[in-house]
Amino acid sequence: xxxxxxxxxxxxxxxxxxxxxxxxxxxxxxxxxxxxxxxxxxxxxxxxxxxxxxxxxxxxxxxxxxxxxxxxxxxxxxxxxxxxxxxxxxxxxxxxxxxxxxxxxxxxxxxxxxxxxxxxxxxxxxxxxxxxxxxxxxxxxxxxxxxxxxxxxxxxxxxxxxxxxxxxxxxxxxxxxxxxxxxxxxxxxxxxxxxxxxxxxxxxxxxxxxxxxxxxxxxxxxxxxxxxxxxxxxxxxxxxxxxxxxxxxxxxxxxxxxxxxxxxxxxxxxxxxxxxxxxxxxxxxxxxxxxxxxxxxxxxxxxxxxxxxxxxxxxxxxxxxxxxxxxxxxxxxxxxxxxxxxxxxxxxxxxxxxxxxxxxxxxxxxxxxxxxxxxxxxxxxxxxxxxxxxxxxxxxxxxxxxxxxxxxxxxxxxxxxx
Amino acid sequence: xxxxxxxxxxxxxxxxxxxxxxxxxxxxxxxxxxxxxxxxxxxxxxxxxxxxxxxxxxxxxxxxxxxxxxxxxxxxxxxxxxxxxxxxxxxxxxxxxxxxxxxxxxxxxxxxxxxxxxxxxxxxxxxxxxxxxxxxxxxxxxxxxxxxxxxxxxxxx
Numbered sequence: 001x002x003x004x005x006x007x008x009x010x011x012x013x014x015x016x017x018x019x020x021x022x023x024x025x026x027x028x029x030x031x032x033x034x035x036x037x038x039x040x041x042x043x044x045x046x047x048x049x050x051x052x053x054x055x056x057x058x059x060x061x062x063x064x065x066x067x068x069x070x071x072x073x074x075x076x077x078x079x080x081x082x083x084x085x086x087x088x089x090x091x092x093x094x095x096x097x098x099x100x101x102x103x104x105x106x107x108x109x110x111x112x113x114x115x116x117x118x119x120x121x122x123x124x125x126x127x128x129x130x131x132x133x134x135x136x137x138x139x140x141x142x143x144x145x146x147x148x149x150x151x152x153x154x155x156x157x158x159x160x161x162x163x164x165x166x167x168x169x170x171x172x173x174x175x176x177x178x179x180x181x182x183x184x185x186x187x188x189x190x191x192x193x194x195x196x197x198x199x200x201x202x203x204x205x206x207x208x209x210x211x212x213x214x215x216x217x218x219x220x221x222x223x224x225x226x227x228x229x230x231x232x233x234x235x236x237x238x239x240x241x242x243x244x245x246x247x248x249x250x251x252x253x254x255x256x257x258x259x260x261x262x263x264x265x266x267x268x269x270x271x272x273x274x275x276x277x278x279x280x281x282x283x284x285x286x287x288x289x290x291x292x293x294x295x296x297x298x299x300x301x302x303x304x305x306x307x308x309x310x311x312x313x314x315x316x317x318x319x320x321x322x323x324x325x326x327x328x329x330x331x332x333x334x335x336x337x338x339x340x341x342x343x344x345x346x347x348x349x350x351x352x353x354x355x356x357x358x359x360x361x362x363x364x365x366x367x368x369x370x371x372x373x374x375x376x377x378x379x380x381x382x383x384x385x386x387x388x389x390x391x392x393x394x395x396x397x398x399x400x401x402x403x404x405x406x407x408x409x410x411x412x413x414x415x416x417x418x
Numbered sequence: 419x420x421x422x423x424x425x426x427x428x429x430x431x432x433x434x435x436x437x438x439x440x441x442x443x444x445x446x447x448x449x450x451x452x453x454x455x456x457x458x459x460x461x462x463x464x465x466x467x468x469x470x471x472x473x474x475x476x477x478x479x480x481x482x483x484x485x486x487x488x489x490x491x492x493x494x495x496x497x498x499x500x501x502x503x504x505x506x507x508x509x510x511x512x513x514x515x516x517x518x519x520x521x522x523x524x525x526x527x528x529x530x531x532x533x534x535x536x537x538x539x540x541x542x543x544x545x546x547x548x549x550x551x552x553x554x555x556x557x558x559x560x561x562x563x564x565x566x567x568x569x570x571x572x573x574x575x
Contacts, residue, residue: 098462196468197468197469197470198460198462198463198466198468198469198470198471199460199462199463199468199470200460200470200472200567201460201565201566201567202566202567202568202569202570203566203567203568203569204569205569224493225491226490226491226492226493227487227491227492230490230491278479278483279477279478279479279480279482279483280477280479280480280482280483282476282477282480283480283483329566334470345469349469349470349471349474350474350476352470352471352474353473353474353475353480353484356472357472357567357569357570357571358458358472358473358567358570358571358572360487360491360492363492363494363570363571363572364492364493364494364570366569366570367493367494367495367569367570368493370495370569371495
């Protein structure tokens with residue numbers, strides 16, 4: 001961090017451990033391009049959506065992995081394919097609809113047509129045109145449609161959630177998550193069919209990693225999210241755990257309020273400030289669900305692409321979609337379960353007011369990420385500090401630690417080679 | 419609709435915009451009935467019949483709680499809003515004074531030291547009650563076109 005040469009030509013991680021994070025990790029354009037290659041396009045499974053978004057054969061949803069546009073589609077045999085949204089002919093991003101229903105995909109430019117697996121089916125004027133009894137033009141004789149399909153991704157589905165990878169040599173999805181994370185994944189996606197409640201989408205002008213860090217940081221909720229504290233949804237001394245996979249890339253923040261049930265601890269709408277009460281307590285009309293099996297909140301960060309949220313009755317996926325080093329789109333997909341009563345659906349919708357771009361407790365997350373990025377950009381030779389709870393990386397039984405952030409950067413350094 | 423009622427209606431739409439832009443939250447609350455519904459919802463959700471909304475407030479109590487959050491608990495960059503609201507289109511009018519109407523809106527956002535930017539574009543879909551005392555909102559849906567909310571949405575639209 002010498003001021004004589006404040007911006008290194010080759011980014012070097014100067015600190016001996018990951019309790020200091022250099023700002024160039026958030027501001028360097030080349031680092032960002034390498035992250036896309038090494039974290040989003042190779043060796044990782046990335047989130048693409050829920051099966052409930054494409055219930056019928058021929059249904060599709062357009063989304064992204066990293067900064068590459070892909071299409072998730074349900075085949076006639078009910079299996080799910082993910083193909084890249086780039087025509088094999090002239091590279092056009094042919095699919096413009098966000099979702100829809102098709103029999104096949106056709107690029108409007110030259111009408112190249114692909115089946116739902118992305119195989120090229122037909123090419124107009126392949127044999128040329130006939131003039132004076134002779135065939136003129138067309139594709140060469142050695143042109144094979146089988147050589148020119150859409151880029152097909154490897155797909156993993158589990159519990160109604162769809163992940164894909166450009167890397168066909170990636171480890172299995174189960175190995176990617178590891179046993180601990182898989183157990184929390186299966187808790188939330190336990191085989192019941194999901195129902196789609198809808199989307200909230202926000203563009204956050206900050207580096208995408210800051211959102212992963214935000215959900216690996218249990219230090220801030222009781223301090224930034226005053227609403228949580230005011231209405232008794234968060235206490236730093238709640239029974240809590242911080243868990244990771246063996247590579248420290250994924251994590252779960254697990255916390256349990258009170259003893260569970262519709263008791264004063266869980267649904268207490270009067271705050272420690274005795275005078276503060278919600279005018280309408282239904283914002284916090286929490287009903288304990290059997291599948292929770294204890295924790296009232298489990299926030300999972302699956303590196304690099306998604307956060308899985310259970311905060312009392314509000315369940316959602318939050319998809320991280322980078323666009324450049326200093327901005328990402330954050331797409332929330334809220335869902336429920338097929339056996340939800342209408343009351344439970346209403347409850348999930350009401351509690352969603354706490355989250356998302358307008359949420360009582362997450363509108364401010366987007367704001368602080370924006371201002372962190374501004375700080376990094378103005379002082380790129382500096383570094384941030386993450387040494388709450390020590391400098392080690394370890395699972396904990398409390399929330400007063402930044403160990404998950406240190407863990408993520410230990411993994412990040414290994415993959416990025418810095 | 420009688421011409422003087424249409425005048426009241428257009429005044430109501432402009433007054434709503436003025437009260438929100440002035441952050442006069444007491445006046446804003448006064449425009450709603452006790453059992454009101456106020457939603458800010460992406461057009462995508464609305465058109466696909468997906469119930470999720472960025473804000474979904476289903477009582478005046480919830481509106482009051484939202485104002486408390488805005489003024490006391492949510493940390494955010496300070497900003498001003500400026501609304502441009504079209505004249506209303508009457509969709510239906512019942513004998514007991516319930517008006518179904520809509521109006522297009524554009525909201526510009528200006529931050530400290532910043533320049534105005536187009537922040538939210540959409541239309542109000544309203545059920546209003548016309549009484550001797552004035553107009554009250556039974557329900558207001560703000561259906562917005564923006565694919566992405568610019569980071570966060572704090573104030574009502």
